[in-house]
Amino acid sequence: MHHPQPPTHARRLAATLAALLAALLLALLTATPADALPPDIPDEEQARAELAALTVEPPGSMAGYSRDEFPHWITVKGCTTRQSVLxxxxxxxxxxxxxxxxxAGDxxxxxxDTTWxxxxxxxxxxxxxxxxxxxxGADEWTRDRRREFANDLTTSQLIAVSAASNRSKGDQDPADWQxxxxxxxxxxxxxxxxxxxVYELTLDQAESDALEEMLNSC
Structure with missing residues (x-):
């Protein structure tokens, strides 16, 4: 029995969908750990606009500071924040x-620029x-707000990096560590x-200048 061929536009659509699916599968199969970054990273233009909107003033006092004021790593749906980022x-x-x-993993x-x-x-x-x-500015926040800041998976606040690089950074801002x-x-x-x-925090002048210089490398 003769079966009529589907219309040309239908065949083209099927071919296009097949090509898109193949491209998506290839991207998934060839993805590398270098592709993995936090969400919500702005582009250069947006970053410059956000930098211009921030308040520049001297850093505040560290009186009363403790890491315990920022509860982490919290557990959500059975996973800690650390586990979720990894x-x-x-x-x-x-x-x-x-x-x-x-x-284990990659x-x-x-x-x-290291792989683990x-x-x-x-x-x-x-x-x-x-x-x-x-x-x-976080010294004036509620404890709940500080918990959110310390466990934020929705912005560019958390990233998995080598222990050596993280510990060399400490609590320094970009004027002192990059x-x-x-x-x-x-x-x-x-x-x-x-x-x-996002968190309406301030920055000091040296920090602002360093960030401007870093954006010039984009």
């Missing part, structure tokens, strides 16, 4: 049976450190600015 930022992540705890640390397979060698960096948040990998300076500045903008 799962989000890694590739080929293996979990311990029946848990959210990563035990992670790229953009701060120092052992999650114990990674830290979760607060892009804007907790102490920096405190001296730029990622060793210079090619990441643009993105780091965009991330830092966006967090301060």
């Amino acid at each position: 799962i989000r930022d890694g590739e080929n992540v293996e979990l311990a049976p029946g848990s959210c705890r990563p035990v 992670w790229f640390s953009p701060y120092d 397979t052992n999650p114990s060698q990674l830290d979760i960096d607060h892009v804007v450190p907790l102490a920096e948040g405190w001296r730029s 990622p060793p990998a210079e090619e990441f300076h643009c993105t780091y500045a965009e991330m830092w600015i966006h967090v301060k903008y």
Whole structure:
């Protein structure tokens, strides 16, 4: 029995959909840990606008500061914030049976251009450190607001990086510390600015100048 051919436009649509599906599958199969970054990172234009909108003033007092004022890592749906970031930022992540705890995978640390397979060698960096948040406005927040800041998975505030790079950074702002990998300076500045903008934190003049210079590398 002869079966009529589908209309030309239908065949073209089917071919287009097949090509798109193949491209998507290829992207998923070839994705690398370097592709994994926090969400909500603005582009250069948006970052410059947000930087211009921030208040520049001297840093506040550290009186009363404690990391305990920023409860972390909280557990949501069985996963701690640390575990959630490791799962989000890694590739080929293996979990311990029946848990959210990563035990193996591939992670790229953009701060120092290194790759890791052992999650114990990674830290979760607060892009804007907790102490920096405190001296730029978080000292006046409620404890709930500080908890949100310390566990924020919706903005560019948290990223999995090598423990060495995170600990060399400490609580320093971009005037005193920038990622060793210079090619990441643009993105780091965009991330830092966006967090301060979202949380309406201040910055000091040296910090602002350093961020402006970093954006010039974009």
